[in-house]
Amino acid sequence: MNNWKMLTLVGQDQPGIVARITTALYEAGAQLGEASMMRLGGNFTIMLMVKSEQSIEELTQCLTPVVQDMNLTISFQSIEASLHQHEIPDSIITVYGADRSGIVAKTTTALLEAGYNITDLDSDVAGSEAEPIYIIQIEGIATQGMAAVEKAVEQIKADGVNVDLAPLDVMIG
Amino acid sequence: MAILDILKYPDEALKQVSEPVELFDDQLQNFLVDLEETMWAGPGGVGIAAPQVGCFKRIAIVDVSSKPKIKHNGCMILINPEIKTWEGMKIGREGCMSVPDYTGNVIRAEKITLQACNAQGELIDYECTGYEARAVQHELDHLDGLLFLDRLVSRRTDLFKRKVYKK
Numbered sequence: 001m002n003n004w005k006m007l008t009l010v011g012q013d014q015p016g017i018v019a020r021i022t023t024a025l026y027e028a029g030a031q032l033g034e035a036s037m038m039r040l041g042g043n044f045t046i047m048l049m050v051k052s053e054q055s056i057e058e059l060t061q062c063l064t065p066v067v068q069d070m071n072l073t074i075s076f077q078s079i080e081a082s083l084h085q086h087e088i089p090d091s092i093i094t095v096y097g098a099d100r101s102g103i104v105a106k107t108t109t110a111l112l113e114a115g116y117n118i119t120d121l122d123s124d125v126a127g128s129e130a131e132p133i134y135i136i137q138i139e140g141i142a143t144q145g146m147a148a149v150e151k152a153v154e155q156i157k158a159d160g161v162n163v164d165l166a167p168l169d170v171m172i173g
Numbered sequence: 174m175a176i177l178d179i180l181k182y183p184d185e186a187l188k189q190v191s192e193p194v195e196l197f198d199d200q201l202q203n204f205l206v207d208l209e210e211t212m213w214a215g216p217g218g219v220g221i222a223a224p225q226v227g228c229f230k231r232i233a234i235v236d237v238s239s240k241p242k243i244k245h246n247g248c249m250i251l252i253n254p255e256i257k258t259w260e261g262m263k264i265g266r267e268g269c270m271s272v273p274d275y276t277g278n279v280i281r282a283e284k285i286t287l288q289a290c291n292a293q294g295e296l297i298d299y300e301c302t303g304y305e306a307r308a309v310q311h312e313l314d315h316l317d318g319l320l321f322l323d324r325l326v327s328r329r330t331d332l333f334k335r336k337v338y339k340k
Contacts, residue, residue: 084273084274086276088276168266169266169304170217170266170268170276171220171266171267171304172215172268172269173218173268173270173308173315173321
C-alpha cells in the first residue's frame, strides 16, 4: 500500500475552492502531490494526488463541510502512484479548425497508431457561438520516431484541420 | 579531473550573486576542466555555471554543439560574461541539473551578443541565437542567483500564442 489517492473534484467556479479543500486536507494531516486544476466551462475541476493513512471514507468526511457548503462533487480513489516520475515530452502538436464532431477522436487515433504517447492534452472551444473553433494542444513522446508522427499529422490535416508538429527540445542547463 | 557535486534547489546557496574572477591562474584552469567534465556527466547537459557546483564565481560553460542542425560557437568558456544586446523573444522548455525532475516554459531573447573572458583572460565577443542563446541566458542567470523557476510562464496560454505569432 503506498497510500496515494486521487481526488477528483468538480463544482461551479467560485472563490475559495482550492484554499478551503487544501486547508481541510492539510488539517487532516494529508500530504499533497501533483495536481491539475482548471476552469472548464464555468466549472472548476481538480485532479489532486493525496497521500494519507486515513481511509477514503475518513478523507471524504474531512471534506464534507466544504463540499456541502460550496456544492461540490468529489471522489477519492486509491491509486498506484509515485512522485518524481516525470516523462519529458519530445514534441508539441497543435490542432485547430472549425468545430465539428470527431476532431479529438480522429486526431488521437491517428497519433496512437503512430506510436505517439500523449503526456498532456488541453482542448478548448473558442471563436463565437455561431462559428466555434476547436483547439487542441498535445504534448507527448514519439515512441516510434518522429517520421511516423509526421505521417499521422498529414493524415489528420487531410481531414481539413490545421496541424502543427514541433519538436520540443528541452534545454537542460 | 573530477566530476563535481551539483548543488540542488532548495539549497539556498544557488540564490546568491557570484563574484567576478580576478585571477586567471592554474587553479582556475583546473576548475574549468572539472566544471566541463561535470557538465558532460549530467543527463543532456549543454551548459553549467560555477555556482551549480558551489563555486560562487562568474564562470559558465555552454556547449550546444552536440545538438544537430543548430548554429553554435562550439565550447564557450564564459568568464565574467556580460550580455550586451538582446533581440526577439521566444518561449522554450527548460530544465536544470540543479532542479531535477521538472521542466517548464521560459521566455528568452532569441538573439544576444555578449562579451566574456576566455580561460586565458582574453575578452571575446560572441553572437548567439536560438537554442544556444537560451542556454547562455539560463547559465548566466545562475551567476545572479536566478533559476529558471524564477522565470516560468504558463504552459497553457503561451504555447498557443507562439503558434499564432509564427504565422
